[in-house]
Amino acid sequence: MAHTLAWNDTSNILCGLQDTRFTVWYYPNTVYVDKDLLPKTLYEKDASEFSKNPQIVRFVGNQATIRRADGSLIHLNISPYPAILHEYVSSSKWEDAVRLCRFVKDQTMWACLAAMAVANKDMTTAEIAYASIGDIDKVQYINSIKELPSKESRMAHILLFSGNIQDAEMLLLQAGLIYQAIQVNINLYNWDRALELAVKHKTHVDTVLGYRQKFLEDFGKKETSKRFLQYAEGVSILWKLSPTFSKGQACLSHQVSSPALPAVSLCL
Secondary structure, eight states: OEEEEEEOSSSSOEEEEETTEEEEESOTTHHHHOGGGGGGGEEEEEOGGGOSSOEEEEEETTEEEEEOTTSOEEEEEOOSHHHHHHHHHHTTOHHHHHHHHHHHTOHHHHHHHHHHHHHTTOHHHHHHHHHHTTOHHHHHHHHHHHTOSSHHHHHHHHHHHTTOHHHHHHHHHHTTOHHHHHHHHHHTTOHHHHHHHHHHHTOOHHHHHHHHHHHHHHTTOOOOOHHHHHHHTTEEEEEEEOTTSOTTOEEEEEEEOSTTSOOOEEEO
16 A cells, blocks of 8 residues: 655656555556556665655656655655656657667566557557567467458457457447457357347357357356357257368367257367
């Protein structure tokens, strides 16, 4: 719990005192972009020397002024580079921002740049920054986003990357990408929402049922949802390897007795 906080006078940088730690959040918006990055965007310093109940008086430039309980003032200096990074990003000078991080060679700077780039939907810079801090899984995900065929799909997955699930789904639905909107909810195990979308748009109901069945089988569970049981009547779903695909790829084959649901093979 922070008991005193102060914003920087020119940049989106926050400092605070919590227990015996002086903490600087170089890019507080990281919490809305990628929570995993947040600990990497902090600067912390032992504040036990400030005695009890110190208060931050001001935070100007790269200097924070703290008043101790006895009234004396202490000045703490932080790195000037995060403020410069904020300036470059606010002016969309991404190449300069990358050069700055390469010059400073600080993981905190790269983490801040990664969060800033994602927030501004500059995935090229985000890829460079994530690679520099060793987040290879996120680099691979960004590469997969770049390979998506449509602009709307790429934008939706960027929103997903930032955790904006509802906005991503809305964008896909507005673009008529119904299956992708359904698949997003399947991937997030939002089964009820996936089935709701499939029923509403009268498409891929069987696909949702198939993924749901495989999920339950993998965990050794039985279906208990009345709605899923209702739509699963008359539908038999088998997961099997297809001879036309390489090892590790599977096809979802629907053996359907209901005329309302045509037979479908969905390859993964």
